[in-house]
Amino acid sequence: MFHRESGYFKTTYQADMALFPLPIGRVAIAGLAVLFFVVFPIVMDDYYLTLVNLAAIAVVGALGLNILLGYTGQISIGHGAFMSVGAYTAANFAVHFDLPFWITIPSGGILAAAVGLLVGLPSLRVKGLYLAIATLAAQFIIEWTLNHTPVISGGVQASIEMPRPVVFGNTITTPTEMYLFLLPISVLAIIATLNLVRSRIGRAFVAIRDQEIAAEIIGINVYRYKLLAFMISSFYAGVAGVMATYYYGVANYEAFQLPISIDYLAMIIIGGLGSVLGSVFGAFFITLLPFGVRIFMETVGVFFVEGVYLAQVIAQMRLIIFGGLIIFFLVVEPEGLNKLWQNIRNYFRVWPFSY
């Protein structure tokens, strides 16, 4: 029988607090691990691996933004800018000091966190729309600064060519190798986030989101924790920025402009605010959406649209679907794809009993 919760009792608090308290959860995780680490690299062709690589980078960035917005309730429209801080930090460290990835990645995160701390300062005074605008300003200020400071951004087109990462003496070159380089970082980020949100700190974040006054009164230093959320969120963004830089082979602020910040907001809104799994869903969904639209239009759309207009229609379709989905999820299902998944899961949870 496939009973999930029926007939399975947790006997210790440790078991009750485990990430995957039910055996079937652990089986599913093992299956996913085999799928992503063994099957995909073998069977997927380079094009699809490239897409999954982009999604793997987005997962890290989306987790970071979800910690800030989904868990702590503080908005940021400057997520892309923090990624660019990580990107240029890593590129400079790798080029000028010849530092390996295991140093460039955390240092990109740490520098982004430091900038995040500064950008988070307004959150101590303002909320909502005003905070959104403050972080939007930060996005532009950081962009402008990077673009106009050759010491940081290299000079020509504000680009720095990124050396390929070297892992255990092997230089990463093929998409498969890149995939196996990026994926473990994303997995680490997922596990770290799951741990964070079930800890004292994660609970404090949610408390601030739900009831700031009550949070303060039970002893949560709201100022400190809001800044902490900004720092952690920016750390993730910085790491994602470094990953993207290794992936593209170049650090350039143009890869991290306002539309990217909006993409990340869309990911966590569509995936599910305040949900780790939702961040993963959203990251994959938004990353794969343009490719899905293209495939759909090239197979089905050709019957309705003349060839010459197809490219234009595809470009517009993406924006329309993108906007439509954000509105749909904001209005109809604020808990995002994660909630839809929960519903499906809960249906089978007590199966075969329907009550």
Added chain:
Amino acid sequence: MTNTAGSGGSVKLKIQGVAKSFGGVRAVTEVSADVQEGEIFAIIGPNGAGKTTLLNMISGFYHPDEGSLMFENHDISNMRPADIAALGVARTFQNIALFRGMTVLENMMLGRHVLMKTGVLSAFLYWGPAQREEIAHRERVEEIIEFLNLTDLRKTPTGSLAYGLQKRVELGRALAAEPRLLLLDEPMAGMNQEEKEDMVRYVLDVNQEWGTTIALIEHDMGVVMDISDHVAVLDMGAKISQGTPDEVRADPKVIEAYLGTTDHKEVA
């Protein structure tokens, strides 16, 4: 049934001439009082007397315009609420302030925030110190849940609980912090007789078994007279009387203040 646990102790909370105005409204004027270690100290008074404002100053939600507040050896007059909580002061609210989306268990674990130490790095790692801390604190929280007879509801989101139960969970969240001073703002308001009796029982048990000093605001005079060691009476922001329940009950000023209100029958 006067509780004797509190007699003969030192001063836990020293309120010295505190005053607070909001615009033109003088909510609290020149109030002084000593709350003794281990006692139940009741604050009573008609609506708008300034009781909640006084409690808000003790928990750092407002800072007094004048006067000072000493908790144990700390001047808490201008401290932030979170820092006062960290010193060992916990409270409940007149209009319940639970985290409604979170379960009973999560609310109470949050109550223990000030007692827990896990930092960012160990939170990310979790396995090891953070997990050990979670388990240790979870065990204490389960004891409190059992004490408050909330065992069956531990995984229920608090927003979906009945009003009386929410009040009980809020008490539990405050208790979870193992406070040395517990502030309760009308813990029995809006409850039926049975719920009130339960709540009185919990308050007395906490005071007697854990030795927790309690300052509470309550409108039900029967309850106040029964459980308090000392009572302070506020009216229009000023303290008009203080003493044992019997002394206060006999004070002509108190009777006069209450005669103007519909509560006077309960006093007499």
